[in-house]
Amino acid sequence: MAAPQPGKTPGHTDDWWRGAAIYQVYPRSFADGDGDGTGDLAGVRSRLPYLAELGVDAIWFTPWYLSPLADGGYDVADYRTIDPAFGDLGEAERLITEARGLGIRTIVDIVPNHVSDQHPWFRAALAAGPGSPERKLFHFRPGRGEHGELPPNDWPSQFSGRTWTRVEDGEWYLHLFTPEQPDLNWAHPAVREEHEEVLRFWFERGVAGVRIDSAALPAKDPDLPDFVEGRDPHPYIDRDDLHEIYRSWRRIADEYDGVFVGEVWLPDSERFARYLRPDELHTAFNFSFLSCPWEAARLRAAIDDTLAEHAPVGAPATWVLCNHDVTRTVTRYGRQDTGFDFATKAFGTPADLRLGTRRARAAALLTLALPGSVYLYQGEELGLPEAEIPRDRIQDPMHFRSGGTDPGRDGCRVPLPWTADAPYAGFGSRTAPWLPQPDGWPAYAADRQADDPDSMLNLYRAALGLRRADPALGDGPLQWLPSCDGVLTFRRSPDLICVANLADTPAALPDHTEILLASGPLDTDGRLPSDTAVWLRT
Missing domain, CATH: 3.20.20.80 (Glycosidases)
Structure with missing residues (x-):
């Protein structure tokens, strides 16, 4: 094919x-x-x-x-x-x-x-020193405190730990993630x-x-x-x-x-x-x-x-x-x-x-x-x-x-x-x-x-396979339908309905002509069990 x-x-x-x-x-x-x-x-x-x-x-x-x-x-x-x-x-x-x-x-x-601390830009910035054009591609700053021993600000990290690391010449650079990921200066x-x-x-x-x-x-x-x-x-x-x-x-x-x-x-x-x-x-x-x-x-x-x-x-x-x-x-x-x-x-x-x-x-x-x-x-x-x-x-x-x-x-x-x-x-x-x-x-x-x-x-x-073949799925409108507590029921087209039962008890299915696909078997009474979903043709 x-x-x-x-x-x-x-x-x-x-x-x-x-x-x-x-x-x-x-x-x-x-x-x-x-x-x-x-x-x-x-x-x-x-x-x-x-x-x-x-x-x-x-x-x-x-x-x-x-x-x-x-x-x-x-x-x-x-x-x-x-x-x-x-x-x-x-x-x-x-x-x-x-x-x-x-x-x-x-x-x-x-x-x-950010980039890696092994990126050529950052390696050049470390070598060039404070005030250099290379450092302006990142966020280098002097520290606070009497001897610059404190980070330039107190921003929290996207990971645990500090957002600033001090380099040998005394300046600090910003990294919202790990020290190996220096933040770029997007104003440059x-x-x-x-x-x-x-x-x-x-x-x-x-x-x-x-x-x-x-x-x-x-x-x-x-x-x-x-x-x-x-x-x-x-x-x-x-x-x-x-x-x-x-x-x-x-x-x-x-x-x-x-x-x-x-x-x-x-x-x-x-x-x-x-x-x-x-x-x-x-x-x-x-x-x-x-x-x-x-x-x-x-x-x-x-x-x-x-x-x-x-x-x-x-x-x-x-x-x-x-x-x-x-x-x-x-x-x-x-x-x-x-x-x-x-x-x-x-x-x-x-x-x-x-x-x-x-x-x-x-x-x-x-x-x-x-x-x-x-x-x-x-x-x-x-x-x-x-x-x-x-x-x-x-x-x-x-x-x-x-x-x-x-x-x-x-x-x-x-x-x-x-x-x-x-x-x-x-x-x-x-x-x-x-x-x-x-x-x-x-x-x-x-x-x-x-x-x-x-x-x-x-x-x-x-x-x-059904999603690719059926015009009702993918992009398009969604219409919620009445359902019991704990049950999500919505229509994707005039003839396609999805029902997901998150309740503790089985749920009756709406009228339908065909079960297209179910995540698990129905019970002996044709009801949708708990923690089960189904696609229906109506």
Whole structure:
């Protein structure tokens, strides 16, 4: 059968991104092509047929650039060079081309807030000394106190720990994340010019879009004042001068028919919507839905709030259950607290994986039925649980900067199981993976699930296939229908309804002519059991 043509998927507009299903690849953990224990682009290329069969429209790659990997690649040393652990630029170009031939677009990750401390700009700034032009590309300042021994201000970190580090000549530099990630000075024209050139570099190599990391952070108050809770405007989050930056980026994207998705964590819906105006970003991640507990009323509120945020600017919503920073869905939904908050992560939190899996299956159908685009993190289609990494194998800086109390994010980054009976569950052939795979990992292997009609993998394949083929799914309107407490029921077209039962008791289904897909079997009376979802034809 001929591959679907990008942008021409049945049931979706020519603006493919408005209703796309996008698969997130964390390259280090997806597939190991050369057997050295680290995932790479050769491994991704070998699994492109799997992604095509899964039914996704695009792949978003977390950073694959040259990096010391102090923060999983979000400390970029060179945007024009693929990290040798992953391959080279030629391999990336072949991947983009081969994926496009299968109807799959490529989205890359850009990190505008900071670079690696190994970036040539920062190394030059350290060598040049105080007051130099090189240091003006960053935020270098003298310290406070009698001898400059105190940081220039008291800004809180996005991770635990300090936001300032002192260098040998006595000056301090700003880093909202780790010391290995110095913040760039976006008031400097060279910083803007460099990022615009990087965008062109990747668009010219065929990428279809760019995900913007920490998109609300790059602009800073030039005076770098102390942080005061509630002060408006915030000294480094969601500053108005960001919007002109993204307008200049949008003009570049429009030249290449490219799209943006921003990582924008903002509680103010009006401020959030500003990033989605027609001349700025195309889409932004929806974190209220991702972090919402498995509770019907709160999920409905999150859905309604998201759609209301997007409506004034005509932008499509994005939906995601998990990503490379967040506790995996099966584990989270199996815990007493089914929401997500970085501040509450702890070692040894119990989870009922059977319950979590049932809820994750229902959540998959609920999410894939919502209007807009959807992001699927690698391994979610296999129903992988969060892994508890032995303390001596943890690599995530969030763990170390918390003093060892935060388990970090490595538990959702464990290399994928592909083949149950192969070494390292088929992730690679010769060397143990960079993070240990838990006992029992082969039971989740893709090859085993492919042969099981009731597996999580086949549920996702069926749902994504229906979503691609049915004009009612993807972008478009949603109409809530009357339902019992704890049950979410909505119509996506005159003849397609999604019902998700989050109540403790079975729910009667509305009148229908056909069950298109269910996350689990109905009970003996034809009712929808608790923690189960269904798509109906009416």
